[in-house]
Amino acid sequence: MKSAPHQRLVMVGDRDALKELLRLRLVECGWRDQVKIICKDLIKENGQDIAYDTLLSTVTSRARSLVPDSVKKELLQKIKNHLMAQEESLKS
Amino acid sequence: MSGIDERVDELNKKFLEFVSKPENVDAASKEIYEDLLDEVMMGFVFDVHRTVKTGSSDVEEGIPDDESYAIVDLPGLDVFGQQAIKKSQDCACPNCDRGVAACRFATHLEKCMGMGRNSSRIASRRIANSSKDLSTLSGVLSDDDDDVDWSLTNDKRKRRKDRNGLKKSKQSKSVHRNGDTGSAGGENNHTSNENSPSNYENMSVEDKRALLTQICGVVSEHTKKLCTRSMRCPQHTDDQRKDMRANLEATNNGHSNQDNLHVDVDTYEEGDGQNLRDALARWDLEVSSHSSPADSASTTSTSSSSRKRDSKSKGKGKGSKRDRGSPISQGD
Amino acid sequence: MSDHGCIHLNNFKAAKGIQPYKVIHSYFVTSTSTEARVRKAVSCLCHTCKTYKDRLHSCLHCIFFGCYSKGHIQEHAKTKKHFLAVDLCYGNILCFQCGDYVYDRELTAVAKSQWSQSARSLSLGEFYRAWEPTQVEADLLRKNPRRRRIVENSTIGLRGLINLGSTCFMNCIVQALIHTPLLRDYFLADRHHCPQPSRCLVCEVSHLFQEFYSGNKAPLTLHKLLHLIWTHARHLAGYEQQDAHEFFIATLDVLHRHCEAAPILVKDNPHHCNCIIDQIFTGGLQSDVVCQACNGVSTTIDPFWDISLDLGPTAGASGPDSSGPPTSLLDCLERFTRAEHLGSSAKIKCSNCQTYQESTKQLTMKQLPIVASFHLKRFEHSSIQDKKISTFIAFPEQLDMTPFMSHKRNGNNNTTIDSFPKNGEDTAFGDNRYSLFAVINHEGSLETGHYTAFIRQQxxxxxxxxxxxxxxxxxxxxxxxxxxxxxxxxxxxxxxKNSKV
Incomplete structure (x- = not known):
């Protein structure tokens, strides 16, 4: 049951749109650039043969906390709104 | 498909059950957000990983520039670290290829392109003098000569700007000048070329008609002069131009009300002849209902309306839409 | 270092072709149809632990989904010796034998086109993709390895402009245009191809961009530009001081005329084309006139390049609605888009009820340009005296234009809380936010004044x-x-589709 909200949003296409919104916001606020810099630094240290997993784990530990609150707030609100909207549309 | 349909129904049921509790909704929102963030982050890292693995990032990287372009933040200096004093510079005039001091280029260009206030007077003078064969003034007048005029008229030029804005004051100035015997040179415009606009009053109807195919021709209420801009002159409407020509025809035989006309030849252009004749011909055939963004500078004033919707624009036309604010910026 | 995959992937392709990837990608990565989305929702779960997350992958060799974080896809790969998998978030291919993701040009192209399809089916325009060089571009870049980077605190992009004799109005407008990000991108990407370079204003502007980004620190003279503008916009010509606003409009007009003529987009209106000037600066202003008798609405939409805003007190103002003169840009915009009652002296013939009636008129933004230019009407003329209104008008760094848009204003909020845009309406998730990047000021009085500009870099x-x-x-x-x-x-x-770039 816990996966139901996720699955419902996937089904109606909302999840893709929400993901795109989050992505835009993270580009706009410069977070993506921060991630790029972290990656580039890591590559400079470890060479270009670096594996994806290494990059990802480093970024996760360093950059995840840098996401601005406003972005998080906006997305939480929108997700909630969409869940409610789906509830409405199923009930009617 | 029924397998899928069944599963969809089951999913929907579970979903409704789940969201019936508000705390579930909040928890789910949070979880979904975290998932999305993880995925977007993964995507950004993939972008970097991919460009590295495919070599694009190297290609992009290239060899960095070694010169420093750092901004300088010191008082008295500009961002380039230079002193804040103006150095004199020269440039080549695109019109006549002469070298001109940059700070006087605009002045030069105006005369060079034959557009200045003085240009017509100079041109007329030239014509008059060459026919009278006065050696000192034949050929190209020196810049210095014009400068003398310039400063004189600058002083006189206390912006008598009337409602139609910037250009009108140019015309009014020539009223002063023409009647002003104190100006340098002191030549009388009116003895110049017979069919030039300055001699409008004395021209035959045919000549007037011909002239009116080349210039806007609308009489300004304030200066009583013909507008000698092109037929596309934005200050006057097509209706006004039509009226003007109709007027000419109507008073062809009778006495015209053009006695007091005084023509300013500032912006008379030779080159547009054919185009303008065509334009005039087209007026009768089409009423343009298209607005161009250059026309409609939006305004809150409800009394002005775009050409498209209200054909009785009473002489306001584009002039009212475009702000005729013309603050003067004197150079340095 | 390549985009030719790896030997393992190439062997697979040789044996099975690209079809397996295509199918997996279209059903489970992008979902280009409703049916696909349903299938994805219902079946994209790890076969081992039933999770939908944790970096789910699909086996490329068989029908198996396994998550990565808990090791289930790795297990599958080892046991079945199926060494290629597809990440279901982005469609990237993981080669277990190489121990990393590998990239194959052919499969990347397949993925790209499916992403486009998917975006379209969601009416999202296009998914944002970071720029990557094409083959040709990559070659060019390799042959020309020197790079000039615009890093923080760099003077690149900045240059002084010599005053040619009261031409500060032109200098300021040029500074603003040079610092218009999209315009800069267009010219630096060399997008203007010219049939007639010698008299082309667009070419000259292109040269100017090159100069501004050359790193050269000496000031420029705009003598060629001035000559071209005076040639093509005769009504502006003359040494006398110009109004910066008028010059701005005239410049856009000449640029627009000189830009490559693209097919005319809006039927019957020859002034609306697809040139870069229109793409960046042209907006649509909607005017609604409502007949007071029958409530019939007559709507027209006119293109605009800028909005001129009155600063004086509201004419004929009375009642609780009116206030004093505006003190901020928002005030001005509020007033601009307010419904106005056209008095009894301005009756309009209503095409609906066929009588002359009083009416209200309202202006709203139907389509916002990418660059919104506002002109504060500080210069007033009268037959008696010209004056300059110097009152302070507060303007924000960030501006949200949503309240002034047509759909908002006209009260038909057919959008749900945050519905996604349909049919290319100009609201990506309802985003009408703008940020200030240039301000042109006039200092001094009407007679003796000077223009300066503030511009934003980076x-x-x-x-x-x-x-x-x-x-x-x-x-x-x-x-x-x-x-x-x-x-x-x-x-x-x-x-x-609906984008301008």
């Missing part, structure tokens, strides 16, 4: 441009300046 660095003198400025200086022309740039751009 994200938040402001500079003052006073003819040849370029100095750093603080945002505070910008926001407390008088403001005559204000230039705002849309923050979020859309890509794809």
């Amino acid at each position: 994200r938040d660095q402001w500079f003052k441009c006073d003819d040849h003198l370029i100095t750093r400025a603080k945002l505070k200086d910008v926001l407390t300046s008088e403001g005559y022309l204000l230039f705002y740039h849309k923050q979020i751009l859309e890509y794809g």
Whole structure:
């Protein structure tokens, strides 16, 4: 049951749109650039043969906390709104 | 498909059950957000990983520039670290290829392109003098000569700007000048070329008609002069131009009300002849209902309306839409 | 270092072709149809632990989904010796034998086109993709390895402009245009191809961009530009001081005329084309006239390049609605888009009820341009006296234009809380936010004044441009300046069908 909200949003296409919104916001606020810099630094240290997993784990530990609150707030609100909207549309 | 349909129904049921509790909704929102963030982050890292693995990032990287372009933040200096004093510079005039001091280029260009206030007077003078064969003034007048005029008229030029804005004051100035015997040179415009606009009053109807195919021709209420801009002159409407020509025809035989006309030849252009004749011909055939963004500078004033919707624009036309604010910026 | 995959992937392709990847990608990565989305929702779960997350992968060899974080896809790979898998988030291929993701040009192309399809089926325009060089571009870049990077605190992009004799109005407009991000991108990407270079204003502007980004520190003279403008916009010509606003409009007009003529987009209106000027600067202003008798609405939409805003007290103002003269840009815009009652002396014939009636008129933004330019009407003329209105008008750094848009204003809120845009309406998730990037000020009186400009470089660095003198400025200086022309740039751009870029 816990996966139901996720699955419902996937089904109606909302999840893709929400993901795109989050992505835009993270580009706009410069977070993506921060991630790029972290990656580039890591590559400079470890060479270009670096594996994806290494990059990802480093970024996760360093950059995840840098996401601005406003972005998080906006997305939480929108997700909630969409869940409610789906509830409405199923009930009617 | 029924397998899928069944599963969809089951999913929907579970979903409704789940969201019936508000705390579930909040928890789910949070979880979904975290998932999305993880995925977007993964995507950004993939972008970097991919460009590295495919070599694009190297290609992009290239060899960095070694010169420093750092901004300088010191008082008295500009961002380039230079002193804040103006150095004199020269440039080549695109019109006549002469070298001109940059700070006087605009002045030069105006005369060079034959557009200045003085240009017509100079041109007329030239014509008059060459026919009278006065050696000192034949050929190209020196810049210095014009400068003398310039400063004189600058002083006189206390912006008598009337409602139609910037250009009108140019015309009014020539009223002063023409009647002003104190100006340098002191030549009388009116003895110049017979069919030039300055001699409008004395021209035959045919000549007037011909002239009116080349210039806007609308009489300004304030200066009583013909507008000698092109037929596309934005200050006057097509209706006004039509009226003007109709007027000419109507008073062809009778006495015209053009006695007091005084023509300013500032912006008379030779080159547009054919185009303008065509334009005039087209007026009768089409009423343009298209607005161009250059026309409609939006305004809150409800009394002005775009050409498209209200054909009785009473002489306001584009002039009212475009702000005729013309603050003067004197150079340095 | 390649985009030719790896030997393992190539062997697989040789044996099975690209079909397996295509199918997996279209059903489980992108979902290009409703049916696909349903299938994805219902079956994209790890076969081992039933999770939908944790970096789910699909086996490329068989029908198996396994998550990565808990090791289930790795297990499958080892046991079945199926060494290729597809990540279900982005469609990237994982080669277990190489121990990393590998990239194959052919499969990347397949993925790209499916993403486009998917975006379209969701009416999202296009998914944003970071730029990557094409083959040709990559070759060019390799052959020319020297790079000039615009890093923080760089003077690249800044240059002084010599005053040619009261031409500060032109200098300021040029500074604003050079610092218009989209315009800069267009020219630096060399997008203008010219049939007639010698008299082309667009070519000259292109040269100017090259000069501004050359790193050269000496000031420029705009003598060629001046000559071209005076040639093509005769009504502007003459030494006398020009109004910067008028010059701006005339310049856009000449540029627009000189740009490559693209097919005319809007039927019957020859003035609306697809040139870069229109793409960036042209907006649509909707005018609704409502007949007071029958409530019939007559709507027209006119293109605009800028909005001129009155600063005086509201004419004929009375009642609780009216206030004093505006003190901020928002006030001005509020007033501009307010419904106005056209008095009894301005009755309009209603095409609906066929009588002359009083009416109300309202202006709203139907379509916002990417660059929104505002002109504060500070210069007033009368037959008696010309004057300059110098009152302070506050303008924000960030501006949300949503309240002034047609759909908002006309009260038909057919959008749900945050519905996604349909049919390319100009609201990507309802985003109409703009940020200030240039301000042109007129200092001094009507008779003796001088234009200067503030422009923004990079994200938040402001500079003052006073003819040849370029100095750093603080945002505070910008926001407390008088403001005559204000230039705002849309923050979020859309890509794809309805996009402009």
